[in-house]
Amino acid sequence: MKRLLILPLLILALTNPVRFAFITDTHLALGSHSFSDLRRCIADINAQDSIDFVIFGGDITDFGTDEEISAAKQLLDSLRQPWWVVAGNHDAKWSESGCNTFKNVFGYEHFEFEAGGWRFLGCNCGPDMRMAPALLPRESMEWLESLPEGVPSIFINHYPQDTSVLNYFDVTRALKKAGVRFEIGGHWHQNRVLNYDGIPAVLGRSSLSDKQGCTGYNIFRLWPDSVAVCERRLHPERLAEMVPWYSAALPELRDTVQYDAHGLPASYPWLRYEVNERYPQVREVWKFQESSNIVAGFARKGRRAWYTTASGSVCCIRVRDGKRLWAKDFPGKIFSTPAVSGGTLVFGCTDGNIYALNTRNGRIRWSSAADKSVLASPVVRHGTVYAGASDGVFRALDLRTGATLWEYSGVEGFVECRPMVDDEQIVFGSWTGRLYSLDPRDGSLQWIWRCSKPSRMYSPAATWPVKAAGRIFIANPDRKVYAIDARSGRELFSVDGGREAIGLSSDGSTVLAKTMFNSSYAFRADVEIPENGVLPDSALLWKVPNGTHYEIGPTPLVESGGMVLTPTDKGNLFALSLQDGSLQWIHKISVALINPLEVWTRCGRTYILASAMDGNVTLLELRSK
Numbered sequence: 001m002k003r004l005l006i007l008p009l010l011i012l013a014l015t016n017p018v019r020f021a022f023i024t025d026t027h028l029a030l031g032s033h034s035f036s037d038l039r040r041c042i043a044d045i046n047a048q049d050s051i052d053f054v055i056f057g058g059d060i061t062d063f064g065t066d067e068e069i070s071a072a073k074q075l076l077d078s079l080r081q082p083w084w085v086v087a088g089n090h091d092a093k094w095s096e097s098g099c100n101t102f103k104n105v106f107g108y109e110h111f112e113f114e115a116g117g118w119r120f121l122g123c124n125c126g127p128d129m130r131m132a133p134a135l136l137p138r139e140s141m142e143w144l145e146s147l148p149e150g151v152p153s154i155f156i157n158h159y160p161q162d163t164s165v166l167n168y169f170d171v172t173r174a175l176k177k178a179g180v181r182f183e184i185g186g187h188w189h190q191n192r193v194l195n196y197d198g199i200p201a202v203l204g205r206s207s208l209s210d211k212q213g214c215t216g217y218n219i220f221r222l223w224p225d226s227v228a229v230c231e232r233r234l235h236p237e238r239l240a241e242m243v244p245w246y247s248a249a250l251p252e253l254r255d256t257v258q259y260d261a262h263g264l265p266a267s268y269p270w271l272r273y274e275v276n277e278r279y280p281q282v283r284e285v286w287k288f289q290e291s292s293n294i295v296a297g298f299a300r301k302g303r304r305a306w307y308t309t310a311s312g313s314v315c316c317i318r319v320r321d322g323k324r325l326w327a328k329d330f331p332g333k334i335f336s337t338p339a340v341s342g343g344t345l346v347f348g349c350t351d352g353n354i355y356a357l358n359t360r361n362g363r364i365r366w367s368s369a370a371d372k373s374v375l376a377s378p379v380v381r382h383g384t385v386y387a388g389a390s391d392g393v394f395r396a397l398d399l400r401t402g403a404t405l406w407e408y409s410g411v412e413g414f415v416e417c418r419p420m421v422d423d424e425q426i427v428f429g430s431w432t433g434r435l436y437s438l439d440p441r442d443g444s445l446q447w448i449w450r451c452s453k454p455s456r457m458y459s460p461a462a463t464w465p466v467k468a469a470g471r472i473f474i475a476n477p478d479r480k481v482y483a484i485d486a487r488s489g490r491e492l493f494s495v496d497g498g499r500e501a502i503g504l505s506s507d508g509s510t511v512l513a514k515t516m517f518n519s520s521y522a523f524r525a526d527v528e529i530p531e532n533g534v535l536p537d538s539a540l541l542w543k544v545p546n547g548t549h550y551e552i553g554p555t556p557l558v559e560s561g562g563m564v565l566t567p568t569d570k571g572n573l574f575a576l577s578l579q580d581g582s583l584q585w586i587h588k589i590s591v592a593l594i595n596p597l598e599v600w601t602r603c604g605r606t607y608i609l610a611s612a613m614d615g616n617v618t619l620l621e622l623r624s625k
Helices: 034-046 066-076 100-106 138-146 168-178 273-278
Strands: 018-023 053-056 083-085 110-115 118-123 153-156 180-185 192-196 199-203 215-222 226-234 241-249 282-289 298-301 304-308 313-318 324-329 339-341 344-349 353-358 364-369 379-381 384-387 394-398 404-408 426-430 434-438 445-450 466-468 471-476 480-485 491-496 502-504 510-514 517-524 542-550 558-560 563-567 572-577 583-588 598-602 605-611 616-622
Touching: 018 034, 034 066, 034 215, 034 226, 066 100, 083 118, 118 138, 138 168, 153 168, 168 180, 168 199, 273 583, 298 339, 298 598, 298 605, 339 379, 344 384, 353 384, 434 471, 466 502, 471 502, 480 510, 502 558, 517 563, 542 572, 542 583, 558 598, 563 605
Parallel strands: 018 053, 053 083, 118 153, 153 180, 180 199
Antiparallel strands: 018 215, 110 118, 192 199, 215 226, 226 241, 282 616, 298 304, 304 313, 313 324, 339 344, 344 353, 353 364, 379 384, 384 394, 394 404, 426 434, 434 445, 466 471, 471 480, 480 491, 502 510, 510 517, 517 542, 558 563, 563 572, 572 583, 598 605, 605 616
């Protein structure tokens, strides 16, 4: 946390306002005009003696790379005034370091300082590493809830604090308790006036220049009881202009929102927890909430299960009752779903290591260092650990010793997925639009498939590839599912709809997918290849509305006992029939993205171990109606 204790220039008479600049959505990308746009803004601010400090409202970088963040810090340091920064989704979702570099370079993930009788508060917005709506992390929520109450405050976050943020109601409740009277954000790249359940708010324009070459930012004037905002427009060929566009009184607020028994407000627009009462065949055996975000799935063996947290912990629980058996902390955030084999648990960490732990007590058996963060989830097969990383290297390690068996160093971009591994190949994607196939014996390259879209945002990097009928299937952010010949890497066909979530029936015969817009579908893995390369709806086994509405969660689909388990980005788990796609049941676990599931059957009953990004962990048992 960065704290400003004294600002001598701001100890003025009450009639003199605090005056600060707000710059947001700079989207700094090497080789683009974004840097020159921001330089113009900074030069303009430096030329003014009346600006007391500067706040940056997120999406500082375009892709969250270490290089972009380092260059951003160097440019921001050219300001003469003090400055503070929060991260946006572009800084967090595609971060090759797992958000560590942003924290290390800027020195904090939330800030608090005082100026002119106001307390300024800012924090990151999420989502961290997984595609989903924004979600203020558990750590940020605990910080907000720990603040002294009733202090006149201004809150800065990249996202608008409405339903764009999955836990918006918790955020607003905490802010009112703390004394927040005004909020400032970005994300929409335009000046907008909003109100969050009584808290007045504005969003600011992007610093990126428009078609006329005009860049700019906003200047705020803040008095003890009011605020005024002007846009500072920097024209390429004429003098800068100030355009007033907002002013408001800032009275003390109190929370008048009514919440239900589960803490949800009347404005909550999605499925509520009451949906669970409609499907009594799904029973929560136990449930608890971690103090940190969880952004990965489980490993399970017998009576124990293991999961990782975004704050850098590995936890072991007893499956029967969720009791914690041990936990071990590591120096970096963890986004890797662990793998277990024998008595060894393996996972990647953003401190740049792949770790192997003793499953019974968490003691480190070995670690293997990469040159950058390890976000990817490993696979263990025949005593070998296979894992990607952010340093351009895919590794095969000996499970017993951690010794390197081979390395493939030709990966472009960073790897975050879990690879598909069998005796014939290893398949994984990276954030450069590429899908790789390697020989598991020596790591030699078999083929590379490339997405036709040029933007790296369309990379097959978050999807967990599946293999059936001699084909590799992936769901890609260009809203297509692709079938690729497993031997040659030749694209066979695509299916419209999808994003990053895909699944395979337990017998390997059926490919399962969901679209971004309220539908799921299935087709045979060995379906005849269409002549035009696009599988028509008539070739699908079924395609149905699924009740998820707008849905971008990347978590894989799982089939068990004839049910297609479909996790969503809003904490709802849908079960559809494998036979025809009809709805079987819905269970609400949380309000946040559901992570990869662990599913098994015992004594004729199905159990689902699930977690959500907001730290909720639960064991579900399926019973007869």
